[in-house]
Amino acid sequence: MNRNLKAALAVVAMAAGCFAGAAHADYPDRPIHMVVPYPPGGTNDKLIRILGDHLNKELKQPIVVENRAGAATAIGAQYVERSAPDGYTVLAGSASTFFVNPLVRKDVTYSLARDFKTVAIIAEAPMAFLANPNSPYKSMKDIIRAAQKSPGKVMYATGGTGTSMHLVSEGFAANAGIHLQHVPYQGDAPAMLALIRGDVPLMTEVVSGAAAMVKAGQARPLAVGTAQRLPLWPDVPTVGEATGMQNFIAWTWWSLQVPKATPDAAVDKLRKAVYRVLDEPSFQAAFKQDGLIFTVPRSAKEIQDFLAQEGERWSALYKTVLANGGIKP
Template sequence: MMFSAKFIRWLLMLSPLVLIAGPAIADSSYPTKPVRLVVPYPPGGSADVLARMLGQRLDTVLGQPVVVDNRPGAGTAIGARVVAQSPADGYTLLIGTVSSHAMNPALMKDIGYDPVRDFTAIAPLATIPFVLLASTKLPISSLQELIDLAKRQPGKLNFSSAGSGTSNHLAGEILQSAAKIRLAHIPFKGSAPALSALVGGQVDLMFDLVVTTVPHVKSGAVRALAITAHQRSPLLPEVPTVSEAGMPALELSAWFGFFGPRDLPVDVRDKLAREVGKILEIPEFQDRLRRLGASVLAMSPVQFANFVASERDRWAQVIKASSIIAN
């Protein structure tokens, strides 16, 4: 079949428009250069450790360096904004958390991004539960005994946190709502001083991540009442879950996930999700997570996106009901 020169010129003019109008499709050779993995926290914390564990594995399977870039500040807003405003090419990714994608957007009116609309949810990574801790000065040894005591002395007991609007503060608010008790909130500048105050007997209660809780529970410096997970932790197998203690509404955790900017090409998203899923199945990787008190969180990209949206709505309701204002 013969085509005229005029018809061929018309096809050549049309082809760029077809490419522009079509869906975002990435080069199958992705990645062809180093990938930046933004962590919205300082070095040394759980999110940073998890990012470096994941980055080391991704280096090998992607064939390109994965460079961890710590961008702390404004809660988690600075690092999250960096990724939200980056090109959707798969070369700038984020370790997001319950704080960056659920709590802080509800706490900060001008956070600068929408946790659902401005990101592509790639894969969940892990979840770390909290432990409800009590001072050894309190005459209690269970969650129910705490509730009974708080009802007899409304507003007299207190709990410490890493600051107003932090995850352990919000956990305390959920406890008060679910148990219909009233506690005084004592905010500190970070979890370490808040935990020190509990160990020293200056405060009565605190929710803290299981990994930092273990040595203090084992030494008898504090008393563990319940863990906010669906199953008991191998790090503290003697501590009952909140469901076992009769308070399933207290099931909550610090979760971590893998995100890209909005409109990330589907094939890039799926490639990253597939490789991350394989990494999370490696026994050695799972063992390292367990030593952090974490467990694998497995979902498809679509399921993870729905999970993030539900977490955003859940924490927005908690924050609105409690009239919490971030520090």
Template sequence: MTQLSSRILGVLLHALLVLRRWGQGVLLCLAAVSGAHAQTAAKGDWPQRPIRMVVPFTAGGGSDIVARVLARPLSQELGQPVFIDNRPGAATVIGTQYVVRSVPDGHTLLLSGSTSFSINPALRKKLPYDPARDLAPIAIVARSSLALVGGKDTPWHSLPELIAAAKAHPGRIRYGTFGPGSGPHLAGEMLAAAAGIRLQAVPYRNTGQLAVALSAGEVDLGIEVAGALAPLVNAGRLHALAVFGAGRSGTLPGVRTLAEQGLPDATFEAWFGLAAPARTPAPVLDALSRAVTRAMDDAAVQANLRAQGMDPVTVGPEAFRKEAESEISRYRVQADRAGISLD
């Protein structure tokens, strides 16, 4: 081997040794960064920027009401602004999918009704995500009854009158919902199945559109969270025929439940929960759970929710998950019985 070849070989060997040491250094640095990241989360150095609370409905509905009541006390607990991001569409699929695909660092959350967590997976086999797998439940924070209302000029002012008219004109009575697979849609089909009638569902984007449609006679009935409809009922613009909950609504105490009127199988309770993307670090989820609990313990927050027609609750992650799973099983049976198919 020539002297030049020996020198080249020596240079190559030295370069390989340097690369090896450099690679080991990079691995050590990556491990250190990863460890520091975990320690940061464990030490509670989260959140580091404003938190986005995605509501998969337009402003003014039940989920939006709950989100806006919760945002301020949650911001105070976490030391960062919490802002509402309304992303409506496809019976909450658009907004929910946005959260599922977000970075799981606790800075993007989902505040939605049971439509996102139990109704959609019960009625849709082709969801682009699995809520049980792709979302980490934090807490159920409120419950509310849905109300069945008619427009000011709707000719029936009682549930028996409505049922008699629906039997006389099958499929001609229309009720407004927030789209196929939404809570009001399922509740309407449960009512129809229990009463032995056929109704026609018509989708609207929000409570305001539904109220206008009822006033104009575009639809005969509307189904929405009782708290959102109560001001319109109390003002005489709508009249209430029934509430779907197991008990009467605090905002419409004079309106009887469907169970009280002989239709217990149509009972439906709306609830609202907060969740994060799956794979959000456990310390962050724990911090969120504690912050939500403290926020919901505030008497002013509870009073605000009750004034909006909501019952404040704090149901933890495991009970949240079990409730959603139980409802999925129940709603699948009811959807099959009512012939509801959304795929």
């Protein structure tokens, strides 16, 4: 290779490096698409849309929310996994997406560690066990007694097979030594509608997704999956109080992920913008009646440690459920 050609290639390489650096520095310079792997109307959808409105002001670019529901979030996750790793396609992930779905569904091909970078943990959400007000179930012990009398006949709804609510429900059944009948729906909103109509007598849902229906008298909360009672529902017992299962905790979380090869500069800029939004009183005020928790892991190390612990927690619960026969491997 002659000296002139080497010099020319060096100039091209330097120019490319400068261009890439400038591109990262300018991020974002066009709309960001946030993929919600659930149907419209659920808490996760509300959370991302309100977050997007605030990020629009922070980043000075439109945030376009796309609902790509199906396969208990796997369809949306796989779409983002295969997208360009440039920071402009972001997944609204969850515990269901990365720690429950891969355990329960054989058709899930993605991996959190291999295929994604986590931008942020957005919120944690306690779960609640709900009953239709006209059903005979007025306590968790009512459910246990009915299931002991008629194994596999007591029905409960969730937003789909492979969701965190599905695994938590079967975890409760395993700890109680009973068997329930799971009725999966295509998302939390249709499952809640089925509960309200009386198509199913029971449902497991995040508190934020149930709060409005409980307030309207359309759903009866039997217990919450937290260590202490919630200020939002001070009269509703914890699962520990209601059943004696003192160590049974039921909660989930929502997050933002991008394809693995997304530049760190874009991830860092988006992460900082997200956490500025989470600290805004006006943002938190939108969820005052939803029971969401925004004191979440924030640094890259905290997020990594949190996800490692969550992987262990959900794996242990899955093994308990398998031993009870609540989910078939």
